[in-house]
Amino acid sequence: MTTEPQVPGVVVERLPQYLRALSHLQEIGLEVISSQQLGEFLQATPAQIRKDLSYFGRFGKQGRGYSIPNLLLQLRRILGLDQTWNVAVVGVGRLGRSIISYPGFEPEGFRVVCAFDSNSQVIGQMAGGLLVNDFANFREVADAEGVKIAIVAVPAGVAQDVIDQLVEAGVKAILNYAPKSTIVPNGVRIQNVDPVVSLQSMTYYLNPHANGEVGEAEA
Amino acid sequence: MTTEPQVPGVVVERLPQYLRALSHLQEIGLEVISSQQLGEFLQATPAQIRKDLSYFGRFGKQGRGYSIPNLLLQLRRILGLDQTWNVAVVGVGRLGRSIISYPGFEPEGFRVVCAFDSNSQVIGQMAGGLLVNDFANFREVADAEGVKIAIVAVPAGVAQDVIDQLVEAGVKAILNYAPKSTIVPNGVRIQNVDPVVSLQSMTYYLNPHANGEVGEAEA
DNA sequence: TAGATTGTTAATCGATTAACAATC
DNA sequence: TAGATTGTTAATCGATTAACAATC
Structure with missing residues (x-):
């Protein structure tokens, strides 16, 4: 059933970075780029870029490099970005609104x-042009809208419970803003x-006791 | 000069997760936990937890496990969280305000x-109880406040330039909300x-063509 | 003490990179 | 063609995990 080799998750997570870099390079007028040049721009080795791309196909030309418009097209297709994704926001507090x-x-x-909350004070209000639905009706509203992706912005205490219900309702991808590590099947x-959490791992290196490796960037 | 072994960045990035989990476990009344139990809670192997902690010291007791209050104390100390960090926000638009x-x-x-912007319409306004400063005065204000950490919420187009100036002014850690990969020394x-970017790597797995490894969580 | 669990070593696993034949 | 750069292999590097002696 599988034809492509299994792609490491770490490779998939780099593709959006490549996409972003290539969009920028296209905007400033470039049409072709070598793995060497792209590597310099992204602070990655050319070998890594070529290997990452090679999981998905042969997009370059020897002696020349990669066509930027073509590589953008390919990456968008690979990542499933050649379509619009409808997204639900769950939790319409301060953070949810923004x-x-x-x-x-x-x-x-x-x-x-679509947007959801379970607070009856908030249900029925407008937020950023959307009517706030009762979270109890998540499944039917989300189904009607073809939603597979949800963004969670609820208090930490209820995050796992909300996420369980999203999974139950058929959501396949969750962007979780609740400060809580949660479990999904x-x-x-x-x-x-x-x-x-991002700040907390940086402060380690600000401490004098940390003889830590200096200057390592993180995507 | 170095006494501790070099700690891999990936280990440092897991420590805040441990911290968060342990805080939660303390709140629900636990006082001691084994690497086995903590691993189940965090979906990690007990060996990984023991090895990660062992970079920093010997915090457990054989036959018993780890004292949660003590481990919290140790982790906070290791991460430099036994103090308050003053932070500057740069860019007081919609995102910066929130x-x-x-x-x-x-x-x-x-x-x-402290908060900074370079738009004269915004400088001098109040935002969340803070007066918005002119970004041109960043260094002196930040120095006076003892700021080593900045949060950047400016448009992508000026992000690299702003970050260069922050570095120049002595900022040592940056949390960047601008949708742009940037370079720091x-x-x-x-x-x-x-x-x-987080959404874009998840859509890969929503595509039918992705025979992708299913259910891998990400911290 | 007996049972449990640590801290650490060595083995395994997986990701990164150097090198180079293929080829545009 | 000559020069450049890909795609891929094999070597290296680093992280994870299994196993177990030490010990609470």
């Missing part, structure tokens, strides 16, 4: 189409956005 | 003490918060 209003999703093909993806 | 007002930083020891840490 996620709904964040202008960075739409141009990348992620459209927030096989077949469901989750990514946590947690600025505090 | 970062300034985010209530999750203060209880973890990160205090937003050795000795400066950077972590990117980019929800679009």
Whole structure:
């Protein structure tokens, strides 16, 4: 059944970086780029870039490099970004509202189409142009909207419970803003956005006792 | 000069997860935990937890496990969280404002003490209880406040330029919300918060063509 | 003491990189 | 063609895990 070799997760997580870099390079007028040049731009080795891409096909030309428009097209196809994804936001507090209003999703093909809360004070209100639904109706609303991706912005205490219900309702990918590590079953993806955790690993290196390896960037 | 062995970055990035888990376990009344139990809770192997901790000392007791209060204390010390860190926010647009007002930083020891923008419409305004300073005065204000950590929430187009100036002014750790991969010199840490990139790597697995390894969680 | 669990070593596993034949 | 750069293999590097003596 599988034809492609198994792709390491770490490779998949680099592809959006390549996409972003290539979009930028296209904007500044480049049409072709070598793995060497792209590596310099992204602070990665040329070998890594060639190997990563080789999991998915042969996109380059020897002696020349990669066509930027073509590689963009290929990466978008590989990542499933050649379509628009409808997204639900769960939790319409301060954070949820700012996620709904964040202008960075739409141009990348992620459209927030529905919002949910379980607080009756909030249900029925408008938030960023969306009517806030009762979370109890998640499944039917999400089904009607074709939602497979949810963004969770609820308090830590209820995050696992909310996520369980999302999974139960058929959500396949979750972007979790709740400061809590949560568990999802096989077949469901989750990514946590947690600025505090990001800060906490940097302070390690600010400590004088940390003879830590210096200057390592993180994507 | 070095006494501790060099600690892999991937280990340092797991410590905040341990911290968060242990705080939770303490709240629900536990006082001691084995690497086995903590591993189940965090979906990690007991061997990994023991090895990670062993980079920093011997915190457990054979036959018994780890004292949760003691391990919390040790981890906070190791990560440099036994102090309050003053933080600057750069860029007071929609996103910057919601970062300034985010209530999750203060209880973890990160205090937003100053805010900057370069738009004269915004300079002098109040945002979340802070007066917005001119970014041109970053160095003197940041020095006066003892700021070593900055949170960047500026448009992608100016992110690299702003970050260069922060580095120049002596900032040692940057939490970057601009959707742009940026470069910092050795000795400066950077972590990117980019929800679009997180979504883009999950959509890969939502595609039918992705025979991808299913159910792999990400911290 | 007997049972449990640590801290650490050595083995395994997987990811990165150097090198180079193929080829544009 | 000559020069450049890919795609891929094999070597290296580093992280994870299994196993177990030490010991609470």
